[in-house]
Amino acid sequence: MCVILMTVFVLAPAGAAQEEKQPTEKTTAASQDASLYPVPNYGGDLWSRSYLTGDWGGLRSKLAERGVQFDFNVTQIFQGVASGGTNRTERYSGSADMVLKLDTQKMGLWPGGFLFVEAQAPFGNTVIPYSGGILPVNTLFAMTEPAQNEIILPHLYFTQFLTEWLAVVVGKLDASGGDANEFAHGRGDDKFMNLAFSFNPVVSTLAPYAPLGMSLLFFPHKDAIYSFSIVDTQGLPNTAGFNTLFEDPTTLTNELRVTVRPFGLTGHQLLGAAWANKPFTLIPQDRRTIIRDILFGTPLETTSNNWAVYYNFDQYLFQDKLDPTQGLGIFFRAGVSNPRTSAFQQFYSFGFGGKGIIPTRDKDQFGIGYYYLKFSDDISSDLRQRLSLDHEQGIEVFYNAAVLPWLHISPDLQIINSSRKTSGTPPNPDKRIQTGVVAAFESRSTSKRVIEFTFSGNG
16 A cells, blocks of 8 residues: 555656646746746735735745745645445545745846755545545545655755756656646646546556656657656655665656647647566465465565556547636546556546636636556456455546635545455454445535545645
8 A cells, every 4th residue: 555655657847847737838948038937926815816825015926036936835635434445434634835946047047947846744644544445535645655744845856958848857856747637637636636537556666756866858849748757766755865866776757748739629648658677576476485485584586577558648628719728628548567566457547627617617627537447467366356356446526616716625526446345454354345435524425425625725
């Protein structure tokens, strides 16, 4: 489970532009006006501005114009397993995020340099162990494991554009931007909350959330971005990581994302591959050999040939002519990994998403998705039968309502059909696992539902 909780894709282009979705359309090292970090609009009264604390008497805008930006975001989640899963329980969790962005050109230093620093303070507990599913129902909590109830500095990286078509990123990267998708992607704080819709889990054993590393970004065309990354496979969000930087194992990733416009409607096609030389225990091994190795303390048979290939697309079916970020579209994901080293052999998901489709509700988002996770056929037949490890599937629906520009409330519904049929815990070795149900925030759920309420705001 710890491996799953730390899972993300190491693809720095989206990480280097965490809040800017398409850096290829915004970024150029040669232009004074273009930047990875454009100056936000901090103005307006309490009811209309995008940031709770506003412009600080104009100081915030002046700092941003000179290349210095401060952001503060708080996300709170209250969840409770109402029925199904392994146990009925409630949990409260969240994260406070503090971000510093520096633009070297606006600071009067040199063009094309961008520093990103993020501190996080994850807190609370989660219902992930009790939902019954293998994939976490709370991505935000899962990614910051094992750091909880402490202040951490998971991301500190510098992006330097060498030309308009080439950039290098170095530091402790933010890998949460990998496997980007317009409708199903992120940290679980503004779209889907299940990890299945944040990124493709077939690479869960290959890359951590906050690794030290380097990425090269290529922009061969205004509608294409390619990245190649080399990162430390052992990175943790609550450690600096320098002690393992020059040691094996290492993860290599390649990703190409292309913007397409069939019938004038925006879409994206993404293809990625990851490989790591970390020694992984081979799944297909003789049980007698395993018992002997355990008894005599000899290592199990391993291999360093760990790989995964993944693909996703998103496509708008309708876009507002005045604001192309508003509309309705579809998404799809697929991935495969080495069945001899990864328990996750195949993964598929698809669904719908949109923003601003209700009149006067321009900032509201919604999504509905289905996922299917196939476990490795190389898992021994007796273990597969004992744990019912064949496949897991689930459905999630969310609606992110902008109560105020700086305050969003997001009810979320998940139905988790776990592959496991019994919990297998010592107190209750034969406890049945049923379809997961979660009720949350002073609400009552009907049977067989997962309800989560997420509150997020900009400081």
